[in-house]
Amino acid sequence: MNLESLNTPAALIDVARMQHNIERMQQRMNALGVRFRPHVKTTKCEQVVQAQMNAGARGITVSTLKEAEQFFASGIRDIVYAVGIAPTKLQQALALRRQGCDLKIVADSVACAEAIVAFGREHEEAFEVWIEIDVDGHRSGIVPDDDTLLDVATTLCNGGVHLGGVLAHAGSSYDYDAHDALVHIAEQERSGCVRAAERLRAAGLRCDVVSIGSTPTALTAEHLEGVTEVRAGVYVMFDLVMHNVGVNETSEIALSVLTTVIGHQKEKGWAVVDAGWMAMSRDRGTQRQKRDFGYGLVCHEDGSVLDGYLMSGANQEHGIVSRCGAPDHEIDQRFPIGTRLRILPNHACATGAQHPAYHAVGADGQIETWPRFYGW
Amino acid sequence: MNLESLNTPAALIDVARMQHNIERMQQRMNALGVRFRPHVKTTKCEQVVQAQMNAGARGITVSTLKEAEQFFASGIRDIVYAVGIAPTKLQQALALRRQGCDLKIVADSVACAEAIVAFGREHEEAFEVWIEIDVDGHRSGIVPDDDTLLDVATTLCNGGVHLGGVLAHAGSSYDYDAHDALVHIAEQERSGCVRAAERLRAAGLRCDVVSIGSTPTALTAEHLEGVTEVRAGVYVMFDLVMHNVGVNETSEIALSVLTTVIGHQKEKGWAVVDAGWMAMSRDRGTQRQKRDFGYGLVCHEDGSVLDGYLMSGANQEHGIVSRCGAPDHEIDQRFPIGTRLRILPNHACATGAQHPAYHAVGADGQIETWPRFYGW
Structure with missing residues (x-):
């Protein structure tokens, strides 16, 4: 053909460009000393995700439980579902975990934490939950210094849930187009998420994972001290929005x-x-x-x-x-x-x-x- | 369930509302004395289209040849592919016709007409072609008084193609929100397309079908003299854009x-x-x-x-x-x-x-x- x-x-992928984009990101993450967990919502395509894994990615990020199901079926175990879970989806998450999927779910409220605890008790399942942190007022999550952070964490821990870490996404990085501004929002994402982890640890709670990321911040952050992993999605293809943000040439799309x-x-x-x-x-x-x-x-x-x-x-x-x-x-x-x-x-x-x-x-x-x- | x-x-269809919308349009078309040919691009769903046919629709309009293939497989023969055909798609159109599909294709240029003639000769197929008329400067088509209309028609007829009719779509009707303005654009759509048909007939060519339509114009036209059929798509569901145009209440969506x-x-x-x-x-x-x-x-x-x-x-x-x-x-x-x-x-x-x-x-x-x- x-x-x-x-x-x-027809939607075309230029494989050489894709491979270049994958390697650029993975090498940067290696140099910054963090794990890289690509967001597969961009392509929902097994061949693309396999290329990301082959280059050194460790686990994946998904935006739907269907993505988790499909990629678990294709052999990937380590998955974070990075959208605050609706209580009615816990049954679907449980089914994945019972099949051996190392699925992490996300919460940013006491009400959601309580629902996870109650469901976990009923089904004798210790879910792993990451708490979503709001680093830029963009969307979901708890502001690092908000007391709700500790309320959610203690609700989870007292309820027998495994508090795995904290997760943030500086979605507002898409709104900038100057390098200095991107460096600034990247540092805001890093420091906000690390601050949340430190507050949990200071309260005597474990917080192993500090997960941040967006394509613009991942490509401009000057250091990632305190961060354990980065997530990004669109970098694998790039596009005109990212070109305007300033992180790729049109010849890299x-x-x-x-x-x-x-x-x-x-x-x-x-x-x-x-x-x-x-x-x-x-x-x-x-x-x-x-x-x-x-x-x-x-x-x-x-x-x-x-x-x-x-x-x-x-x-x-x-x-x-x-x-x-x-x-x-x-x-x-x-x-x-x-x-x-x-x-x-x-x-x-x-x-x-x-x-x-x-x-x-x-x-x-x-x-x-x-x-x-x-x-x- | x-x-x-x-x-x-989850995408929900309120079946009672859908049925109401289908009957409203079909009754209006019956009263105006024209055939109605729904545009199935809105739903691409067999059950919805079956409800439209049951209410009295005669044939369907499609925006892709895949729609033609799928709905022909489900038993609908009379299909117009209302997008100017790319010459490379003629093989796909031919395959449908050879299977017994009464597929009509559309052209608005001499170059396209020549491609259809050449392909038809090579494959001994007399395609039925409708010429697209531009009634509002919105998109494709030939202005009714443009000489290109006769050039395209004679290219087709001299080349052994069956000139089936003319077709127009007043897409700019979406830009209005006052009843009088909609009545005006509906009349412009009607009269422009009828004018094109009359010019063809005056040149000694047959032009049986005069096909017009958009949801706003179909629902506001005061008469449809000279028109043989109307096409519309989104009316079956309606939406907030159509509500702003003024043709449905939110309670009809x-x-x-x-x-x-x-x-x-x-x-x-x-x-x-x-x-x-x-x-x-x-x-x-x-x-x-x-x-x-x-x-x-x-x-x-x-x-x-x-x-x-x-x-x-x-x-x-x-x-x-x-x-x-x-x-x-x-x-x-x-x-x-x-x-x-x-x-x-x-x-x-x-x-x-x-x-x-x-x-x-x-x-x-x-x-x-x-x-x-x-x-x-």
């Missing part, structure tokens, strides 16, 4: 969508392509960043950037490709019907999720189909 | 996402739920409308609207529910951990696509699983 034989739209030109509106300078938002996702993450890439940056079929051409609009199965600035009234000559283009996505996690499989393009141009799953 | 037994997040509260940030007035953008989609279609619903409007578990609460933010598997205006500092009491809520979506086509199946909730509260497919 090669590029010409693919139906469009491993995911693209192959599409075919199906029409033109010459007066407007539009080429219409057969990849719309169903293929790209509705993610407009670059809208508020320093450069708005519309629905994606246009490349030649070989993956080289056609600078100045964006997917400027998208309907479900139609994309509009146009030149930035003055309309290209010769676009029908430049990209005749049948022309194949590749589109670099705003957000690799969102774009990948629209596709049942990736088409992995090797250095020799040969293509393998790498399935991915979705749902809950 | 009932609501309590569902894992979250048949699709919602069931979610569970997993945490709080009390100071900010946030409840964190286990449906994020993966469950809702990244569609922010209400962002530029008269009311911005964030990622969705919050309802009680029974589907009644909790007016004033929105999903104001979303990460991949986390949603943030908050009150419009002043923060609700008692949100942890109002929606304790484990509370189930339903979220009405901005865009039913985009939200449905994130889910492997719908959970169809009958009037008796019993739930059936209705699979849906994705990909190309």
Whole structure:
């Protein structure tokens, strides 16, 4: 199978770029002296995750219990489900643990801790729980100096639960685009999570794991003292949002969508392509960043950037490709019907999720189909 | 199976609302004296489409050839693929026709028409082609008075292709929210497409089908003289974008996402739920409308609207529910951990696509699983 034989739209992975991204992150983590636990929500693809494990990753992070089930079935035992668990999902978590999965779950409230304790007692299961720490006001978690931290920890420990550690994610790092600001938010993530661990230890509690991470902070942190492991997801593919943040070149983006030109509106300078938002996702993450890439940056079929051409609009199965600035009234000559283009996505996690499989393009141009799953 | 037994997040269809929406549209089309051809891209779900056919629909519209293949396999022969065909997809279209599918394809350029003629000659297949008409500058198609219309038609007819008709979609109707403006764009869609058909007939060519439609124009057109059929998709579920356009009440929205509260940030007035953008989609279609619903409007578990609460933010598997205006500092009491809520979506086509199946909730509260497919 090669590029010409693919139906469009199709999600392509440039395997050489992916491998470069995996090695860049793993080497950095090795140099910083921490374990690396990739977040598999980005690809939900066995072949990609296997490449991450082969490079030295230790365990995985998941965003759904379905991911835990699928990757445990493919042989990975050490899994953290990094979303605060709904009490109704404890049965599903229990089933995984009973099958031998070393599943860690997360809580950030006394109510959730109490539910885990009660369920654990009823089923005679000592769950391992990590407490989520809020280091940047972005989403979930307990502020390191909030007394709730100790309340949750003692609820868990007194209830026979194994308090495994603390976990934080500086999601607000996506909002910055200057190196100094990223270094600052990375240090805030590190120091906040370490502070929480120290408070637990000062209260006489064990806290072995200090787990932090996001792609921008993982790639800019100057040191990771007190941290035991880092989590990151999107780095494996990179995308235009991360390019705007400043952590990758467009030439490092491993995911693209192959599409075919199906029409033109010459007066407007539009080429219409057969990849719309169903293929790209509705993610407009670059809208508020320093450069708005519309629905994606246009490349030649070989993956080289056609600078100045964006997917400027998208309907479900139609994309509009146009030149930035003055309309290209010769676009029908430049990209005749049948022309194949590749589109670099705003957000690799969102774009990948629209596709049942990736088409992995090797250095020799040969293509393998790498399935991915979705749902809950 | 009932609501309590569902894992979250889950896409729910309120079957009574869906049936109401189907009957409303079909009765209107019957009264206007046109055939109705639903666009199945909204749900890609056999049970939903069967309900549309049972109510009187004649044939279906698809946005991908995969939809054509799946629904042909389930017994529907009369199918129009309403996206200008890429020449490389002609083999797939041919295979469907050879199996007995009455598949119509679409073109809006001489180059595409020539490709269809050449492929048809090579394979001795007289494809049926509908010419796409641009009635509002929204996307694809040929302006009714453009000479390209006749060039495309004669290319097809001289090449042994069956010119079946003309087709238009006033996608810009989504941009309006006043009844008079909708009536105007509906008339523009009707008259533009009829004008194109008349020009073809004046040139001595047959043009049996005059196919138009979008949910807003189908529900506001005052008459459909000269039109033979209407296409619409999202009406079967409706959503918040259509509510802002003014064609449905929130109480008519048949699709919602069931979610569970997993945490709080009390100071900010946030409840964190286990449906994020993966469950809702990244569609922010209400962002530029008269009311911005964030990622969705919050309802009680029974589907009644909790007016004033929105999903104001979303990460991949986390949603943030908050009150419009002043923060609700008692949100942890109002929606304790484990509370189930339903979220009405901005865009039913985009939200449905994130889910492997719908959970169809009958009037008796019993739930059936209705699979849906994705990909190309």
